Amino acid sequence: MRFYISIFLTFVILSGFSAPPTPAAPEEEVTIIVELKEDTAPFISELKRRLPRLEVVAEYDTIFNGIAIRGTAEELEKLVRMDNVVNQYPVQTYRSLGEKPLSFTTEDIRNRIQSPYTGEGIKVGIIDTGIDYTHPDLEANYSGGFDTVDFDENPMETEGEGKTVHGTHVAGVIGANGEMEGIAPEAELFAYRALGPGGVGSSVQVIAALEEAVKQGMDVINLSLGNDVNGPDWPTTHAVNKAVELGVVVVVAAGNSGPDSWTVGSPATSSDAITVGASALSMKAPILKVPGERSKVAVQVLSGSQKWKLDKKYPIEYVGTGEKDLENVSGKIALFERGGIPFSQKALRAYKAGAKGVLIANNEKGMFYGGLDGLNLPIPVGAISQEAGKWLVEKAVQQNQWIETVQESLGDQVAPFSSRGPVTTSWEIKPDLLAPGVDIMSTVPGGYQALQGTSMAAPHVAGVAALMKEAHPDWNAEQVKNALTTSAQLIYNKETPFPPTQQGAGFIDVNKALDPEIVISAAPLSFGKADDTFFRKKLSFKVENLSDEPVQLQMERPKSENGESWTVPMTMEIPPGKSEEADVELRLNNAFLEEGIHEGYLTLKGDTDYQLPYVYVKERSDYNKVSGFELTQNWNDEKGGMYRFHLAEQVEKVTIDLYRSGTLLNIGTIAEIDQPRPGMIEGGAGLKNLDLKGAYLAVVTVNSNEGSDSYSFPVYIEGE
Structure with a gap:
């Protein structure tokens, strides 16, 4: 009996007093907090009488009834046996949680x-x-600029309605110098505001900004903006070419x-x-799985959303476009269809209804990319393709299956949203190279935010161009570009490199x-459009040896497609400080070639392959x-208006018809152009005697020996 009692008492001693994380020595004093059944004052009086060696450190009687007390483990063990003690707690050390340290891609690169x-x-324009030039990470390097929206010398981001953050984010990546450090943290930053509220501007404002930047002596200019004109013959493109001709390195988002x-x-x-495309650095991406199904669904997290890291299986509920009240989504993933209301409203409605996550399926073929307009929610919001949305409805919603999230490693990738080449009319390869463009943390007014896009x-x-200009002040814009493209490293899709028009x-x-x-120099090699049955073209390139040692290179003969043959240079031996030109000839028999884009890489082999x-x-x-x-009014003109568009190739005839938006009532033909040449086409539009005001649809019909193609463009006419 005595043995069992001894065991019981030992157990009480070890469990009755919770020692601190690091065991205390027998005579070492520690502090604990005890919770009491009744008021603290009578208990403290009794404590002083029964256990005078213990020290009362603090009393609690507002949100907690108890005391903090200090003493040896032996004395404290006597305390916790007293009748008035409900529980006892070791004193823990707490630290400010603050924010998780921010991770910047610029820091990784630097x-x-x-x-x-x-x-x-x-000087970088x-x-x-x-730019929010008052941001603590930018104010030291901000050196001036101009506003071509309001035409003043205050290029501050739009505040209030239509507020913007884009330019400040771009500026941080280039030259922040504070908590965040940009790629060139001591560059002089100049802001040229060409995009106003909502981040929208015109060709006139962009060209005016380029003019100001060149006049003020910029060494490098960044343009993270663009339109959908896939051709080289457009005013903004000509303006950029002129800036480069005048000695400025111009970098443009693809x-x-x-x-x-x-x-x-x-x-x-x-x-x-x-021209810069966006890459996604080696990362894991969320993939959705349905039990019993081999297919998987890739999720593209919306800009501003929490990361998609759901660690449990969840049911999924289809809710349409979300314009009606959401029911039965609590504890589930809400699956929306794109359209009807903004993404942010869909996400907010789902969150308020208790959803654990939000998926938005595209309403047209393919994937889309969007953001939450500054809305910050604790649940993830992701985009999926239209095909994936239909598949989830069929396999998960209708079958009452729960979906699981897994994270799959992608390796380095070309970002899906990054625009691809080639360029019509010139048939050139774009982009020229890639840089990080996914989940990029940088400065914004009031702090920091992660954005994605080729703008980043x-x-x-x-x-990097600013660093190169500092290192090589005598290099011109072409030399900077050639050094960047020569030194770039191909990224691979498994064992095959992504094609040139992607990376x-x-x-x-x-x-x-x-x-x-x-x-x-003179790379990439753009052979153009092969119209003739037997096509033959020779292009030259030049290799300059900047090292102190001779360089020997030999071009590897490429694997030819059917109907394709190459003549490539023999061994090139280039002494230090010298250069050598070489030719590559391509011969084609169109009868054996497939239609479309043909592309790849020619390899120069040496100690290093290029x-x-x-x-x-x-x-x-x-x-x-x-x-x-574009269709603009000019009632003083003989015809009443002007049209402008880019034509990719020679055609027989172009006709422009105008329809009222909504009813599609045909207003009439406003222009006919015979035998137009490729490039920018502009002329007078017959609007003079038409009573026009409101939204219209311009339909441009192209007739060629291949048939007829029509393209629709929304336009708005103010009226007289």
């Missing part, structure tokens, strides 16, 4: 740079929505209209600019761009022949 350059003394080909727009179509990729390259020369390599061994992108287009392809249609 940590890899093996040189001392910071962009000091280099940012043509955008303006656009966010991917993943289809022919989606890069002006001014990213400029031959001379450095371009300033990474603009920052250009590859992902930016800062160290090699700053100190290249060789520089290749890849030269090439492209050519078989006569028929899936690009739009007409883009960028």
